[in-house]
Amino acid sequence: MTTTELPTSVPVKEVTDRNGRVYRIGETDRDIMGRPRWTMVLFPWMGMLGISSSEYAFTSAEDTLHEAHLWSSGHIFWLMGVWIFFQAAVGFPAGQLRESGRLPARHAMFLGALGTFLGYLSLAYAPHVIVAYLGYGMFSGIGAGLIYATCVNMVGKWYPERKGGKTGLVNGGFAYGSVPFVFLFTSYMDLSNYQGVLVSVGVICCVVVAVAGWFFKDPPKHWWPVHVDPLKKSDDPRVRRALEKNPPAVKQYTPREAVRTPVLWMMWFCLLCTAGINIFGIAFQVPFGKDMGFAGGIVATAMSLKAIVNGTGRGVIGWISDRYGRRNTLVFVCVVLGLAQYGVLASGSLGSMPFFLLCSMVSGFGGGAIFPLFAAMTADYFGENHNASNYGVVYSSKLISGLVGSGMGAVVVAAWDYEGAFILAGSVGIASAVLALFLRAPGRPRADRVEPNPHPTGREMA
Template sequence: MSTEKERHARAVACREVTDGKGRVYRIGETDRDLLGHSRKLMVYLPWIAMMAISVSEYAYGSAEDTLSGAHGWTQSNTFWILSVWVFFQAGIAFPAGWLRERGILTARKAMFLGAALSLIGFAALAHLDNVFLALCGFGVIGGLGSGLIYATCINMVGKWFPERRGAKTGLVNGGFAYGALPFIFIFNYAFDTSNFAEVLDLIGVYVLLVVCVCAWFFKDPPKNWWPADIDPLSRSGNRKSAASLAKNPPAVRQFTPREALRSGMLPLMWITLVMTAGVSIFGISFQVDFAKEVGFGPLVAASSMGVMSVVNGVGRAVVGWLSDLWGRKPTLVFVIVVLGLAQFGVIWAGDIHSEWLFLVFAFLSGFGGGAFYPMFAALTPDYFGENYNATNYGLVYSGKLISGLFGGGLGSMVVDAWGYNGAYALAGGISMVAAALALLLHQPGRIRMRDVAPNPQPISREVI
């Protein structure tokens, strides 16, 4: 094992190289030089933390009936609480990224703060009967806490794996869905008005402990860092990484948020995410209720949500891996189309009262409704670089705060006005429009194929 002195000597020997387009890469330092251990830990720990906070969103729909009965809330009240949670969970990503990139808020502190706020959110949901106070407690404070954890985890893995971020980002992002599976069944079978407060308190403590333990080891790499075993100019070295880079070349340079906005691609990504996430959140919010209205039993209703949760998470990991092979954009379009078709399939299954077909389309809806998130998380640094990724991805992900409004709260209004069939048909149509918009995405500054050709001889300089 290397001594601290030897690691320091290697770190001093690192250098920066510049490619033909002016992008700078910091090379020479290994992950073990910087962390003292493999960077794989920066995948596993964010993954575990994401599983811990997934209960807030993906199990909420299974707890709504009990919460309504215990607190005297209407169905609309519970939907709007989730919508506000989604709004603040997504909205904190940009300011948190801005604070992190200026050194005001470290990754570890962001996680600690997020864990504490999440605990407050669950306590509010457990003990506050007043809808407005519960909305502030769980929706605002809990949403901010989960958003801090989510954004920090996603950016962490993207920074440490710039050469093969699809599979890694997909794995971490997937934890945000299937981590809720045990709680979905707890809320359906062991959660009632006699024990709901104790259960929610225990869940809050569980989130606090898991996230804080994971956060203790969080650390960002230096700006412009690139893995030592991959040549960033010829893109040679590790076979899997080289194959991924061929399909997903690095950003031509490091784009500031202002430059990313001016490129036109970040606003297009934002609009596409707004539409796709709205459809996904609609499915999460209403699938159990739709199953019950159609006449399916509680086991099918719970199982459909459990299937959606598991496939939603596993699909993120699988699609992340596929995007390293196919390319991010084709994979994103494929995922959004599947999500749209699944909405029409759910209508069909309900109309013919087929439980097994309903579960099949719940499977597809869960797959499409989660797998697009890691695609946007990977596309953002692919298009705009890693140095400003916390703020750039924060801007893209902020689209979810709009999605939460029309996916949950406004979705409830559409169901009241048009019924479930009309609402699901509208969701399917929105998804198809989003897929068409995704076809317009392209990497800024690398429009022509010859731009991907091998770069000229690098310019090297030592880091002082």
């Protein structure tokens, strides 16, 4: 983490709760940045908008890329899989560099902006598909990973007492920012203009990310908002409810300590399964809709609705998890995600366009909601100080889920057709809900196992 220089001298003290966790209180957001902390929701949200098209709109350009470069459909899906691989792979090392101070947030965003531009440039002018794998798959994937990790963890540091809704809002930018590009790639881009369109999109995304990154700033370690007493119940009902349903981690776990807990690897596997389903839907909803006879405009609309609901769902589900608890909300989302896969398959079999649109939106909601849930849950379970690295470990499961959902998804569809692939995806979603039931914060005793003090004193007498 970068060292924060305060513009003025302010009284600072550190307090410790009964679990031994340290809270730094005294500085306000304006003392640290010279501006309110909601700006550290706005700018990370802008950064996420800048990389959304690279994943959620990419398959909408499949037909044009195929005709322009003569790449097979298999290459298109594996390109997306490689992009997702690098986007997820960079999470943990980026977190380590960020927390050590060797990679300031601003520099991470600038590097990510450059990678995003190089990705679109390679798609426009690649003389061979290998260049696209390097430019889009590797450079753009790494750039997106740097941006994603920096944005998601930044907002959690600035809102440690009520991170669910804010994390979800920022995470949502990763989906609905792609909506105009879905229509652009599907309805406007063709062989006559694809190079200019792709380069223009790359420039726009690069500028948006770089401008947002210029304003990034980390709070000091252990920082806690001055208006929320970490040792007492808050008078704000929203804060009180959020902390009761999702209490702070019992300590600040280092990555080495976190990986020794079984719950981290349960979260890793659960995210692998659910992210794989989400990526499978992103990759195959468009070709499935076309094979079922739906018009191209309808399919583009379905994909756009999926992206809109995917992004909106991330913000809404964060707010819901603040109210009802992260784990309970995750179980619900996994069930919804699994059932939606059965619904998409049924809609195509029935030839029902309205049902297809509905199931597409429901699938988008479930697929988007998992990411802010896991981001906030990682901070809830392991603390904010090392959240970039700890969430990087959890998020690394997308290394596999990206390849499985996109590349291996194509293999499964070829072998079992869409029916077998969607049934398998739905079943994995239901199984993930069962796994989520067993997620609990490490080091925190279960309420039903806490034994009362047989000789209470002081406040325990009340």
